[in-house]
Structure formats: structure tokens, C-alpha cells
Amino acid sequence: MRKFRLRGVKNTSKVLEKGLLENANKLAADPSLIIPKCSGEECRKCRWAKIEKKLMKVQRHRDNADKLVKLASRGDQFVRAYAATLSLAAAGKIPYLSSTQLPVGEVSFAVRGTVDKEKLIGLQHFDDPDLRLLAYWDMARSKDLHIYSTEKGLFCSAEGPHAPAEYIDEMVDAIQDMKEDGSCGHQGSCITIEWLSAKRTFRICRECAGDSNTISDLSSRIAAPDHSDDFKADAEIKLKCSQADCERCKRKSDISDITERYRKGEMTDAAYLDEAEGRFRQGLRKAGGVFVAGDECYGTDAGAFMAAMKGSDLERDVLSRLISSKELFIVTDGNIAGKVLTELWPEHRAAMLSFLASEDVIAKLADSKDNPPQILVEARRLELSKNVDKSLPSYQNLGEIGRTADTLARMFKTEGKDAMLRAMERFKGRDHRVKSVCFAFSRASGETSKAWQFSKQEADFGEYLEQFAKAMLDSVGPDYDAALKNLLTASGSNETVP
16 A cells, blocks of 8 residues: 655644544444445355444444543554544544655544554545545455445445445546547547456547546445456557558567556556557557558558658658669658658668669768758758769859859759848848849749849849840759859859859
8 A cells, every 4th residue: 555654743723633633433322434345246145244333342432532442552453543533533633644745635534543554544434435445455465355435334245256236336426528329439549448247348549548547436435456457458559551451460479568557547548549559559560461551551652651641751761762673662740751760761861862862972971960850951052062063163252243143043952942041131131233133033943033122123123134144044064154254244243153
């Protein structure tokens, strides 16, 4: 039984004192209130008969507070707790209370004699179905009993788990949003819980699986050597399969170790379903021969799998080429291409990079700390830049307009329009001719939404320069050199190309 830390002594409130005294008087009048009834068939030899006789002997002294305190200092702990509780009624008042912190919150109780505080709390709060159970855990374990605490009282089974109807009804009613058939009403992967003696089965889907443990909730008012031994659990992982004859995604994985942890309350509903699904996907990967993205199975159809993938053209292209070159089957929990590439990166890094770059470029990225999609983007940029540099003349000491035009053209050729537009921001604060060149390259690349950023004079001149900017974007080698010189001449600058 969990041990609780005592929080010291404090003065009692009148309301709490009244409630404890009322409970003490009820037990003084009728000790059978704390004797469990039989759940199912009566035992041939009830474990509670001797205890009830001892309680009756203590009851004879219900008006003698001093005698009751003495009785609360020797013998059976449960009987001691009864005597201590009756002493409160005999005294008629409770000057001081102790308190302890329980999972349900702080609980106050009166200390009398030498009694385990769990049993004092359980009997002094015997009308509370959660707190009263504290008094019965030791006996349940030592005598191999199953004790059920309900709003209507206690029930006991000495022949293994045998949940009474009262307990079953209360626990089932406490489960929110559960239909009559025990399901949450949703389809797909789910947890199934079988409550054996209750002959009830519950289904909890991924959407409804939360931060609680349903077996722990259903067995929360059972005291027993193993309070969850009346329950079995399993996780059913279901995929939507696009191929009628695909049997690979219907395989079953061994999750017995995960299930045992769940049954013992060591993980939540959501965590259990997550771990079971992880084990299931691991099994699919090991078996191979199937494409799975999220809850969708595509069988052996790589095309359908790729059609479902979301991401940049680069990410999708690398993933598609990897599947083709390696005859690879992929099982992943989503449809984001970048995430899939990251999962495959440790094993297939070299192949992915080889699709985009030469060995010298790949060597430059050996120590990169970026994530895999970023490294792939950089590999393509470096390779394109290397090839572009080979195809274009090299310049030194260009003037401001020449440097602006050359930078924007090279950026467009190596990284594309968006990168060129971002680079353009560095030049737009210069004189009006530089800004007109920026406008010209923006128009030449097909971008028309940024015209508002330029004055009418800059835009008009930029429209004239657009044809010369377009020639630079489309040319290489000597043609590029000629296109740059033509743009400089058209801009009216006195700059020359060294």
C-alpha cells in the first residue's frame, strides 16, 4: 500500500468535526457497516466472521472513551481503528486533527491509540467509497481477497475476482461518452478492454484515448493482491488499405509486454496505443513489401504512396528516386516527405546526396549540423552554383549596377526566383537606377506583385530594362557577358566590364 506523509497537527473545523462524530456514532451503533457483504456466492468460511465478533466486543465499551483508547493500542490493527473511531463518539468532541496528503487531496483524521493512519482514515471516513478502501488493503493482500467499494457499501469475494452488479454499474456509469455496447462509437485503431467477471468489453479509439488509464479507472475501488487481474487488454491497429488482396498490413505483432505494463497502470490509454502502433509499424518494416503512410496502406503501389506525400519538389524527387534505386518499401506514421527522408537519413544519406551533388560538394557537407532536408537543399544549391560558375564569366571590380545585375542573375540561376527576390532586398535602398535594375529582374523572372515598392519613374525605366535582364537570365558563357554589357549600356551608366 502506498505510504502517505503526515502533515502535522491542526485545529479542527466545526463542519469536519461534526462529520467525523456522526460517522463514529453510526459505527458505534452498527459495526456491520464496515463488514463487506459477499459478492456472489457466500463463502463456506467467511474471513470477516472473526473480525466482526471482535468488533462486537469493542462495541460493548462504546460509552467508555478511556477504555476504547486502551483497546486502540493493542491487537488487530483493523479492530484498533474501530476502537479509536468509537472513542471519538464517546468523547463527544475532537480537539485536534492530523492530516495527510492523498492522491485525492488533503485528508484530515483524528489520532487515537497506536493505529496505522490508513486504517484510521478508512474507518473515520467509511462513508467515502474511495477513502474507506484504505482500511482494507492489508487484509485483501494477506487473505487473498477482492474487496469492492461502492456508494452502497462494501462487497468481498474470496474466490478470485467477482465484481458485484453495484460496482459494475457505478464504474460503467462513470465512463463518459461510452455507448451501450461499450464502444466510443469511432472506427479505426483502438484499445479493447475485457472485464471478465462483469462480462463487459470496452473499445477506445485513438481520438478518445487520453491521459487516463481505463483499467485503472475501472479498478480504482478494488482492493486485492492484483486489483487489475479481472481485466484483459489488447490494441487493434487498423489501416485503410487500397489493395484488396494486401494481407501484410493485417499482421499481428506481439505486444504482450506493453499490454502488461498498461494493465498494471504504468501507462495511459494514449501511450499504450502509441507504443502498440509503434511495435506494429516496426513489424511491418521488418516484414517489408508494403507502403504505409499514416493510417493508409498502399500495398505495393509506390506511385500511390508518392502521390500521398506532401513536401517540396526536391524532397519528393529524392524520395521517389530512393524508392526506385533501392527497391525500397517504406512504413511511416505520416505523409510528410521531409519527415520520411529524416527517418531514412541514417541508412541512406549517401544515396540521397548522390542524386543531387558530386563527391566534392558532398564532402563539404560532411560536418553539417542542419537537418536532412536542409542539407539536401544546400547540396543542390552548391552543385548548381558550381555548374553555373563554370558556365559564366568571372568578374572582378564591377561597378554598382553591374554588381547588382550579376548577383541577381547568378542567384536566379543557382537558387531560383524566390532566392533572387530575397537578395534583391539588399539593393533596393540604393539610387533610382539600381532600383530600376531590381524592378527589371523582378519582371523578367515573372514576378509582378512587387511593383508597388517602386516609384513610377523607377518602374517605367525598369520596364525598359526588362528585356536586357531577361537576356542575362537566359544566357551563359560569352552570351552572358554580352548581355551584361548591353544592360549596362541601356542603364546609361558609365560602368565598364573589366
